[in-house]
Amino acid sequence: MHDEAEILGQFDIAVVGGGVMGCSTALPLARAGHKVALFERRGLGLEASGRNAGSLSPMIKKSELVAHAIEGYRMWMSSKDWLGVDIGSHTKPGLIVAYNQMEADALDRLVTDRCANGAQIELISGKKATEIEPQLSSGVTLAAYSEVDGQAESNRTGQVFNFALNQAGANVFGHCDVKHVVNNNGNYEIHTDRGIAYSNKIVLAGGAWLEGMTSWLGFSLPVQYKVNQMIVTERTPELVRTVLGVQNGLLTLKQAANGTIVIGGGWQGHGDLENGAWHVEPEAVVRNLQLARFVIPQIKDLRVVRTWLGLEAVLPDYLPAVGAVPDVDGAYVIGCCRGGWAIGPCLGSLLADFILGRNLRLPIFDPGRKINAEPFAAAGSASKGM
């Protein structure tokens, strides 16, 4: 800290956290003419927003989020329209396969529920699934098929938002670590390692680090996090056409535009809030690959180029927090959305509308609600994919 802290400026709205949530909130606010500052400890979009696998898959999101996920999908598919630059996205059919009666029943329930919430998903036979995805192993009993699916190059998140935020006139403070925030009766003092900024309103968007941030304001969001591992193979000619998943949630798989195959499924590595996500669990990599190979046998021929991890923030009820910090004027929080990178642009624009007092086209998710653990979360959740 400086002895005499540098004053970074007085702003209308300060956003703390430069991932997809913070950036998607800051952008419409800046475009609405507000003086916006966005603080990011590292570079934009380098944590979970840049480490997720870029699946858009509205059909594997929770029921309450289907509409948000479809909008998120559309926004990423048309990123040039609202960001001014194309992140690189591809429509691909989504396919979730079941290999036994138990999985088929669960898939049936999932599809019925998601369709009731506005998703467009078809149940198809294993034979039909193999026509859509010719490399699929035999034994698929039932599959869910959706044309509303695809992938986007999530590793470019920071790059595209940096461009858009600068165009919109937002003040992006990259590599600027917010140490704490003081609520000074309607004017927030934001203490960073580069000086102090002042702001009338504040948005906390710190992903896995949100609990500590909300504690600055005397509130404690019970954030948990998952240390999701991902795997990418070497390049290969077209092998997989769909965004493919297995009903049990332990495998997601798709081929990127450059020919590499990105494999995930929520397998857990090792990491913590202090150090980030740094240790791959080799056994989980092997099991994830075995499952990938079971589903697409030809994968056995490919070599793994890289594995990596990211911290995915979740709340015990697996719903996001998007809204006002309870009992604190002018303070908001956004984050903890399962598979949230795909939905982030939608949630950010909703929070911006909420802050600006506009009508909301979709519900948001009160951070002050009573957050109960999801009844079925305990058993399988630790390894459920995004």
Added chain:
Amino acid sequence: MFNPKDTLRIGDKFQRGNAVEFVFNGITVEAYEGESIATALLAANIVSTKFSVGGYPRGPVCFMGSCQECVVRINARKMLACQTKVAHGLVVEFDGPKI
């Protein structure tokens, strides 16, 4: 005595292993024990050892196990030609799309 297979090798002061033969894509290649497959192929004037995903010829660049451009198939396994030593009778094949 001039031997065409030695034109790219340094002079005869170097103590080499025994002469061996291996097969690369049906072509018999002469080499010396102790040499890597990539070295032996280069000495035999074979510079392209695979095709890229886009169908372009590729061959060894770094000769130290880093660039991955020299991947070949040996007993159906992907191996780095620069990190695998020649052996008499070895059968080595192209990797990548067959064109």
